[in-house]
Amino acid sequence: MKFSKATNYALHSMLHLAATKSNTPVGVQVLAKKQDISPTYLSKILTKLAKEGMINSVSGANGGYTLSHGWESISFLDIIHAIEGKSSLFACYNHGPGCPIQKVMLNSEVKMEEELKKYTIADLI
Amino acid sequence: MKFSKATNYALHSMLHLAATKSNTPVGVQVLAKKQDISPTYLSKILTKLAKEGMINSVSGANGGYTLSHGWESISFLDIIHAIEGKSSLFACYNHGPGCPIQKVMLNSEVKMEEELKKYTIADLI
DNA sequence: TTAATCACAGACAATTAGACTCTTTGATTA
DNA sequence: TAATCAAAGAGTCTAATTGTCTGTGATTAA
Numbered sequence: 001m002k003f004s005k006a007t008n009y010a011l012h013s014m015l016h017l018a019a020t021k022s023n024t025p026v027g028v029q030v031l032a033k034k035q036d037i038s039p040t041y042l043s044k045i046l047t048k049l050a051k052e053g054m055i056n057s058v059s060g061a062n063g064g065y066t067l068s069h070g071w072e073s074i075s076f077l078d079i080i081h082a083i084e085g086k087s088s089l090f091a092c093y094n095h096g097p098g099c100p101i102q103k104v105m106l107n108s109e110v111k112m113e114e115e116l117k118k119y120t121i122a123d124l125i
Numbered sequence: 126m127k128f129s130k131a132t133n134y135a136l137h138s139m140l141h142l143a144a145t146k147s148n149t150p151v152g153v154q155v156l157a158k159k160q161d162i163s164p165t166y167l168s169k170i171l172t173k174l175a176k177e178g179m180i181n182s183v184s185g186a187n188g189g190y191t192l193s194h195g196w197e198s199i200s201f202l203d204i205i206h207a208i209e210g211k212s213s214l215f216a217c218y219n220h221g222p223g224c225p226i227q228k229v230m231l232n233s234e235v236k237m238e239e240e241l242k243k244y245t246i247a248d249l250i
Numbered sequence: 251t252t253a254a255t256c257a258c259a260g261a262c263a264a265t266t267a268g269a270c271t272c273t274t275t276g277a278t279t280a
Numbered sequence: 281t282a283a284t285c286a287a288a289g290a291g292t293c294t295a296a297t298t299g300t301c302t303g304t305g306a307t308t309a310a
Contacts, residue, residue: 129296129297129298130297130298130299131297131298162298162299163299163300165299165300165301165302166298166299166300169299183307184305184306184307184308185306185307185308185309186307186308186309186310187307187308187309188306188307188308
């Protein structure tokens with residue numbers, strides 16, 4: 001029961017891109033070096049964000065990644081969902097539908113998600 | 126990023142014990158059969174709960190487990206912590222101390238924990 | 251008192267998820 | 281046209297999860 005490191009890398013990459021005022025793309029090497037991981041691995045993580053339309057990838061020499069239009073409204077929850085998926089954190093196996101334990105667990109999970117929805121990367125700049 | 130199955134088994138075992146009105150101990154076989162897992166495995170999970178003082182183990186013939194005195198005040202969070210540990214869900218690796226991302230993550234986690242603290246097994250009876 | 255029942259502990263095994271690396275491919279542009 | 285880049289696939293290594301099997305010692309019902 002932990003957030004994955006990939007989620008950490010994704011959030012920090014987004015923060016880096018947001019802190020970069022200019023619109024010139026930031027290469028995966030730069031982002032990877034700062035986080036001390038391999039470019040190929042980070043590339044995979046960023047591809048997930050790109051598929052969700054949160055960032056744009058620019059191919060070619062001096063290419064890299066830029067934030068997509070409307071990035072200011074991307075929440076923490078959006079980024080987390082892009083990396084970890086959207087399925088709920090708790091599953092009841094034996095009890096049938098309407099499990100009272102699951103109700104409590106889901107309700108608690110929603111409280112966390114509500115909070116994660118409130119914050120955007122833009123709030124940290 | 127999922128709660129473990131062990132947590133599910135622990136919560137359901139607690140619910141079963143609480144729903145058993147009599148004070149006679151419930152054997153691990155009974156609890157395991159209902160949840161369709163092996164008694165030895167469930168025994169390991171229940172031992173964790175016993176070490177935290179949430180349940181009592183009764184050895185000998187017709188032994189088993191009973192809820193400990195004061196079980197009504199045991200929260201969902203207590204049970205989850207007993208199984209999953211108490212460390213936080215998110216860790217920042219590269220950024221130094223005072224990472225703004227971590228602040229948001231921890232804050233959100235606290236919201237979930239506050240909710241899990243509100244509910245007890247007794248609330249489900 | 252003896253045999254059954256139980257908790258408990260430790261060793262072991264299988265499966266899955268996490269955290270990567272390596273290599274190739276294909277697009278873009280300096 | 282050669283360098284630079286993203287993207288995709290296969291493969292690897294490790295750790296955690298999810299168990300099972302076996303043995304030991306305590307307790308008690310018969």
